[in-house]
Amino acid sequence: MVSTRTGRSTPVMEQRGTHQPTPPPAWKPRTDPAPLLPDPEPYRVLGTSRAAEADSTLLLKLYGELVRGRRYNAQATALTKQGRLAVYPSTTGQEAAEVAAAMVLQEQDWLFPSYRDTLAAVARGLDPVQALGLLRGDWHTGYDPYEHRIAPLSTPLATQLPHAVGLAHAARLKGDDVVALAMVGDGGTSEGDFHEALNFAAVWQAPVVFLVQNNGFAISVPLAKQTAAPSLAHKAVGYGMPGRLVDGNDAAAMHEVLSEAVRNARAGRGPTLVEAVTYRMDAHTNADDATRYRSDAEVETWRAHDPVALMERELTGRGLLDEQRIEAVRQDAEEFAARLRQGMNADPVLDPMDLFTHVYAEQTSQLREQAAQLRAELDAEAEAEAASGAEQER
Template identity: 75%
Template sequence: MGDAEARSADDLLPEPEPHRVLGTGAEPEPETWPELYRHLVRGRRYNTQATVLTRQGRLAVYPSSTGQEACQVAAALALEPRDWLFPSYRDTLAAVVRGLDPVAALGLLRGDWHTGYDPRALRIAPLCTPLATQLPHAVGLAHAARLRGDDVVALALVGDGGTSEGDFHEALNFAAVWRAPVVFLVQNNGYAISVPLAKQSAAPSLAHKAVGYGMPGRLVDGNDAPAVLSVLRQALARARAGGGPTLVEALTYRLEAHTNADDAGRYRPDAEVAAWQDRDPLALLGAELRRHGLLTDDREAALRAEADDLAATLRAGLGTEPALDPADLFAHVFATPTPQLREQARRLGVASA
């Protein structure tokens, strides 16, 4: 954006076309691009295995991010260890790349724990099911960090459907007014369940919405992993330097249904899905790496074997029934249980905390 104080519309408008790196002649980053591809391969296998486990009844529901892995991986890798990730329910892969145990990441979707991990230890906020409610939380944390003088940036993930929620607009407004060090990444996968984007917004792009709040908007090809990583790194650096928030829209596509409970064939044609399969983020980056001699058949086989090990971890972890303790229903509600909770615990025959 240039001068952090600039507020003219020209400074805030997104680029006319999505930012791209792959296929533009850009020289690959010999360490970063292969690492991106490694996580893309693992992520695709993670999505596939989680979907199968859902069909087997091991998960109650699974919102796959197949086709969106570039956004998920780039988001996690763009962050510094001290930063915070605020994911939505579809962002389990981002949390896993960030360091969350792959089985624990599915606890919510299994119906076991709401958050079966320590958010502070990993700096990953709870996976959020209500649309966009994590965004004001991200702003609040980022604003608090700035007030304390902590060198921390929050990255909040949301889908295109979440931009229709009031929490989205409130979060952007507060972030811009407070110049909070927060970056919003909208993964525009084309549909809010069955509602296409054209029925949600009349804006030229979702990134254009940033102008109304006084922050820059960026538009990026969400299936181009190096491009997403580059744009997010720039936005995070700007926020860390005191430049305030940025709204990034990544144009991508979910190749699978909204969840296993959804029949996507009712609202989108097969030809549309097939066209986006030609823009598969794994295929795009893999082809570029091979052109530059950074990916061989042996390396590909090793990555697939590593991904299979991850899938085996999921099968083992979710193939065992959890040990459920009824006392947990009362132990994690209030610091001091209310009289009503104590009475309910007594009737159930457990000791309340």
């Protein structure tokens, strides 16, 4: 029709309900989610047909590390009862995931442990006395992270995960052949740091591997009260990275899956989320009473799936392990525990001025002022002691 006011043609109004909107373009996912999905059941090697293909030398090495790790946990727990450790979060029952995480890394790679992962740090070669420095109350870390390529043991939940992503991303930008392996418990997956780390890692395709040790409880909170996801490994799909579900008590399976994830990260194929389904045999720490929230029957059920016993059964069945060799491995673990006791029985020599040494590369004016005040107090105390000693000699 023609407008009588303007003389220009205007479209005829369509009847209500007859207009057909232009359909949007067909939507399709940016990434096929199927290859990212974890197996419906935890991946296993020991006790399956896959075990026959496993390298016997590797299995024996894993067994030795498991036995030593079990003895380490027992010794560290005993040290808390003797007052040599303030607190100890045991990994008894989780040794397979701990030692595998350390063994799959190359020398230039970085391990980012949580506070519970001192065994992983020890398996990577860290002096156990230094590994326990934080839990003893001597140091915030107790070792040089750059020397050992082990990030500071982290008490705040999941804060080490974004650090791992940042280091891995920076290494790739610099062209360094470095992979970061970050460890966290099931409770840590409920933290915002977990989300941020996985999101950045996937977007940047950073060479990082996330290992979640799902030991059933975040202190006293069971996994069912933390998430409704089918598994923690399923969370990977939402970020665009593969998720792997593994029997966390099967050291051979853990080593295989983590090795593959590290290879993929090193080859530029991005991050992987690995969930190790395991169980915390001991309490959360020596200060926790686990009987308040779980039954003895539940614990005993998991004892039948003990990682040390699983490996011992496999090796014995294949004729690779006899009583003599078992005793030799146990003796090696006892010698290791004796060295740990000896190291922990020696009182550390601590310099109060170290409070200011490892805070900033360049001290702030406030720290310089505080350091000067402490130095003056220490000097005055030393002079007073010297004067008192001289007075007594007269």
